[in-house]
Amino acid sequence: MDENIRIQARVGEGLGSDGTAIDLRLAKNGSLVTAEGQGKYYEETSRGHVYSFTLVAGTTAISAGNLINAAAAASTQFAIWNPTGSGKNLSLLKFGVWVISGTSPISGLFHSFSSTAPTIVSSGVSLPVCNNVGRAYDGVAKYLSHASGANLTGSTALLTIRAADIFFSAGTFAALGGQRAIEYIDGDIVVPPGTAWVPTWQAAGTTMLVGYSITWAEKNIS
Numbered sequence: 001m002d003e004n005i006r007i008q009a010r011v012g013e014g015l016g017s018d019g020t021a022i023d024l025r026l027a028k029n030g031s032l033v034t035a036e037g038q039g040k041y042y043e044e045t046s047r048g049h050v051y052s053f054t055l056v057a058g059t060t061a062i063s064a065g066n067l068i069n070a071a072a073a074a075s076t077q078f079a080i081w082n083p084t085g086s087g088k089n090l091s092l093l094k095f096g097v098w099v100i101s102g103t104s105p106i107s108g109l110f111h112s113f114s115s116t117a118p119t120i121v122s123s124g125v126s127l128p129v130c131n132n133v134g135r136a137y138d139g140v141a142k143y144l145s146h147a148s149g150a151n152l153t154g155s156t157a158l159l160t161i162r163a164a165d166i167f168f169s170a171g172t173f174a175a176l177g178g179q180r181a182i183e184y185i186d187g188d189i190v191v192p193p194g195t196a197w198v199p200t201w202q203a204a205g206t207t208m209l210v211g212y213s214i215t216w217a218e219k220n221i222s
Contacts, residue, residue: 041093044217050093050132053080054213055124055145057100062204063149068110070158070200073118075149078212081117081196086140090191091217095183095199097166100209107202109166111189112158114196118142119154132215139218141191155196161189164199187217 010023044050055078065076082090097109124145130137144150165183191197199212 041217045132048131048133048135048138049219050215050217051137051139051141052094052132052213052215053124053143053145054096055147055211057147057211058209059147060149060209061102061207062201062210065149065152065155065158066198066200067204068112068158068160068200068202070112070198072114072156073151073153074155076144076152076155076198077146077149078214079118079144079152079155079196079198080191080214080216081114081142081155082191082193083117083140083142084194086193087221088140088193088218089221090141090197091187091219092185092189092191092197092214093187093217094213094215095164095166095185096181096213097164097199098181098211100211102208103206104208105201105203105205109164110200110202111161111164112198112200113161113191114152114155114158114198116154116156117194117196118144118152120144120150120152123150141216141218145212152196152198155198158198158200160200191216193221 008023009026011026041050058077060077063075063077064070065074066078070076080090082088095111120142122142122144124143131139144152166181189197197214199214
């Protein structure tokens with residue numbers, strides 16, 4: 001190895017485009033800059049790969065299809081699925097839930113899967129009309145967002161994947177209204193083609209009304 005070879009780097013910000021090579025970046029003291037130069041999800045979002053949708057408010061208690069071990073094709077208020085042959089994986093990034101009224105169950109909230117994708121068309125009261133960069137919706141994911149619940153036709157009985165990083169102790173809305181209710185999944189749950197994701201509770205609570213949101217990135221399958 002030639003000991004005289006030196007690797008050059010640049011002090012200060014650079015600007016590049018796809019397919020071009022740019023210098024490594026140094027601070028003024030000569031240290032290599034490795035910190036993120038933008039928000040965590042900026043790259044994927046700016047390229048139009050990130051989507052969100054929301055059920056602002058349920059109008060009936062938590063549906064049977066949003067309980068753990070829900071039966072096949074149960075009435076469900078909130079779900080997303082990845083059609084067979086889509087060529088994409090859905091990488092879940094953020095999940096939100098909020099209590100609107102009623103009393104929550106003692107037990108927690110979970111992430112569940114159907115091993116087959118529903119056969120119904122996307123439907124709901126709060127559709128993702130755009131992706132997170134502000135374009136018209138062009139994703140492969142299908143979705144159900146229904147205030148009172150609709151049958152998730154074609155789904156199988158749900159399997160629980162893991163607990164969500166959101167926990168409501170049993171209590172009324174007045175007691176729970178200030179609790180944090182966003183989970184940063186950060187891609188540790190992936191919905192492959194031909195499967196569905198559903199948020200599920202251990203129990204329905206007492207006349208409990210909730211809302212949901214989910215954010216995901218669509219990634220080409222290599």
